[in-house]
Amino acid sequence: MLLKEMIEDLSSLGCECKDEDKAKKLYESGQMEDLIKCLKKCRCTLMDEMHESQRKVDKIDLIIRSAEKEAVKNTGS
Numbered sequence: 001m002l003l004k005e006m007i008e009d010l011s012s013l014g015c016e017c018k019d020e021d022k023a024k025k026l027y028e029s030g031q032m033e034d035l036i037k038c039l040k041k042c043r044c045t046l047m048d049e050m051h052e053s054q055r056k057v058d059k060i061d062l063i064i065r066s067a068e069k070e071a072v073k074n075t076g077s
Contacts, residue, residue: 007035014046019041023035023039
């Protein structure tokens with residue numbers, strides 16, 4: 001896949017439309033260093049979102065483990 005096509009697909013990867021538009025403009029104007037900075041910023045935002053999602057999953061896992069322990073305790077009484 002060509003770089004231009006990949007940039008045009010950034011929103012499907014979870015990047016905001018404004019970031020995709022900015023990346024397109026930077027690419028079209030040949031500002032590759034700024035394009036790379038923009039893409040790294042998008043990546044950082046996605047990583048932050050992933051870490052927040054992981055924290056939520058960890059909390060759900062804790063609730064599940066607590067419920068399982070209580071279920072065992074209640075069936076054992």
